[in-house]
Amino acid sequence: MGKLLEFLLHPDELKAVIQLLKFRQPLHPHDLTKESPELQRCYYLLTKTSRSFAAVIEELHPELRDAIMIFYLVLRALDTIEDDMSIKSEIKVPLLRTFDEKLNTKDWTFDGNGPNEKDRLVLVEFDKILSIYHGLKPQYQDVVKDITYKMGNGMADYILDENFNLNGVETVKDYDLYCHYVAGLVGEGLTKLTVMAGFSDDSLAQDNFEKSNSMGLFLQKTNIIRDYHEDLLDGRSFWPKEIWSKYTKELPLFHKDASFEQAGLSCINELVLNALSHAKDCLSYLSMVKDPSTFSFCAIPQVMAIATLAEVYNNRKVLHGVVKIRKGTTCKLILESRTFPGVVAIFRRYIQVINHKSSVSDPNYLKIGIKCGEIEQFCEVMYPSVEPPKGSKIAANPIHDVLKSRQAIDDDMQMRIIKETILTNSVLVVIAVLAISSVAYLFL
Numbered sequence: 001m002g003k004l005l006e007f008l009l010h011p012d013e014l015k016a017v018i019q020l021l022k023f024r025q026p027l028h029p030h031d032l033t034k035e036s037p038e039l040q041r042c043y044y045l046l047t048k049t050s051r052s053f054a055a056v057i058e059e060l061h062p063e064l065r066d067a068i069m070i071f072y073l074v075l076r077a078l079d080t081i082e083d084d085m086s087i088k089s090e091i092k093v094p095l096l097r098t099f100d101e102k103l104n105t106k107d108w109t110f111d112g113n114g115p116n117e118k119d120r121l122v123l124v125e126f127d128k129i130l131s132i133y134h135g136l137k138p139q140y141q142d143v144v145k146d147i148t149y150k151m152g153n154g155m156a157d158y159i160l161d162e163n164f165n166l167n168g169v170e171t172v173k174d175y176d177l178y179c180h181y182v183a184g185l186v187g188e189g190l191t192k193l194t195v196m197a198g199f200s201d202d203s204l205a206q207d208n209f210e211k212s213n214s215m216g217l218f219l220q221k222t223n224i225i226r227d228y229h230e231d232l233l234d235g236r237s238f239w240p241k242e243i244w245s246k247y248t249k250e251l252p253l254f255h256k257d258a259s260f261e262q263a264g265l266s267c268i269n270e271l272v273l274n275a276l277s278h279a280k281d282c283l284s285y286l287s288m289v290k291d292p293s294t295f296s297f298c299a300i301p302q303v304m305a306i307a308t309l310a311e312v313y314n315n316r317k318v319l320h321g322v323v324k325i326r327k328g329t330t331c332k333l334i335l336e337s338r339t340f341p342g343v344v345a346i347f348r349r350y351i352q353v354i355n356h357k358s359s360v361s362d363p364n365y366l367k368i369g370i371k372c373g374e375i376e377q378f379c380e381v382m383y384p385s386v387e388p389p390k391g392s393k394i395a396a397n398p399i400h401d402v403l404k405s406r407q408a409i410d411d412d413m414q415m416r417i418i419k420e421t422i423l424t425n426s427v428l429v430v431i432a433v434l435a436i437s438s439v440a441y442l443f444l
């Protein structure tokens with residue numbers, strides 16, 4: 001019933017759902033039934049861990065599809081060990097530190113997760129993952145192993161820090177470092193893979209993977225803000241004390257004591273402000289991803305994140321439960337994020353939403369305004385909303401060279417999108433006409 005009302009209120013989203021599910025042409029169709037049983041099992045495990053994102057991975061270019069699928073599952077395995085509060089640290093810490101070595105074996109599995117751990121199957125059937133892993137190109141195997149090593153050790157460092165589990169991270173610097181281990185390193189690994197495959201610009205592998213790190217931090221910080229309530233119920237928190245201590249003596253007061261609600265909102269807003277500091281990096285990263293399937297893979301999580309930030313901004317529901325974006329909105333965003341100009345338009349839209357939701361009474365009102373202005377300006381320089389007058393000189397900007405070099409790719413995709421939209425619209429019109437005429441027939 002809720003769904004029906006939702007779609008009546010947002011008919012464009014209903015169309016997006018239909019277009020996405022019925023009319024979209026996959027870039028690289030993948031017939032799994034022709035593959036080995038181990039590979040089929042890996043893709044099955046993938047859909048079990050993340051239904052929507054599995055579909056995106058399955059549509060990747062065949063050159064990277066299996067490598068990224070395995071990378072995702074290995075990281076999920078690591079995460080499932082880190083996450084499981086029922087594993088004692090005497091077991092957990094050495095396991096995390098030596099997890100990369102399991103990748104040298106052919107048959108390692110692990111049955112030590114609690115029965116309620118959602119992704120325990122990934123570890124129980126880790127031998128299937130290993131068998132596909134060893135068939136990857138050696139340079140891809142090296143990337144997966146290197147990131148596994150760095151991430152496992154980073155996670156272990158934080159578990160040993162007793163204080164971390166009880167009070168979360170201390171400073172904003174710690175927050176960035178923790179997010180680097182669990183998410184920034186993922187960005188780094190994926191950048192290495194896509195650069196090796198020739199799918200994104202080599203320059204992304206320079207400057208110490210700064211932009212790749214931002215890709216991960218933007219996603220991770222968004223999840224951390226959104227999951228405040230759920231995490232506290234599980235007895236942990238990832239909000240940095242340096243920020244929350246400005247608003248409360250004790251974190252749970254935000255949801256336990258109604259008089260702290262306003263303070264809680266201000267705290268959320270400051271965390272959103274902090275997360276937005278990565279937005280420009282993410283956009284410029286995406287501008288350098290050339291292969292269309294890799295582009296979608298990278299862009300979808302980012303547009304979901306900016307939409308989520310706009311949703312959680314100044315939203316008291318975050319303090320009391322889970323805040324989610326509608327399925328229909330998700331489908332719309334997935335369809336629109338297939339070209340770079342589409343992604344920029346999405347970012348602009350949600351930045352404006354945040355700016356409008358911002359209230360003068362918020363301690364960071366000015367800072368939010370400035371941050372939103374900065375991001376909007378960045379978008380405006382890339383895609384000016386008004387045609388510059390003839391003969392006027394545009395200041396030289398390296399981003400324009402990047403945009404020029406990807407114009408053909410985006411134009412090509414835009415053409416596909418137009419065809420697909422025409423097809424969807426025509427079929428929907430035919431269905432509507434048939435429906436209306438049959439109703440009319442019954443009554444006349």
Ligand code: D9A
Nearest residue numbers: 050052053072182183186187190215216219220297298301
């Ligand atoms: C990603 Cl290989 C993640 N994480 C995500 C998903 O996106 C990133 C984990 C493993 C891999 C990739 C991701 C995708 C594309 C490019 C990226 C990138 O960098 C260049 O990572 C930075 O969330 C997990 C981390 C954030 C910790 C890195 C997207 C995803 N979405 C979930 C939604 C959810 O709420 O969990 O997994 C889903 O669709 O189920």
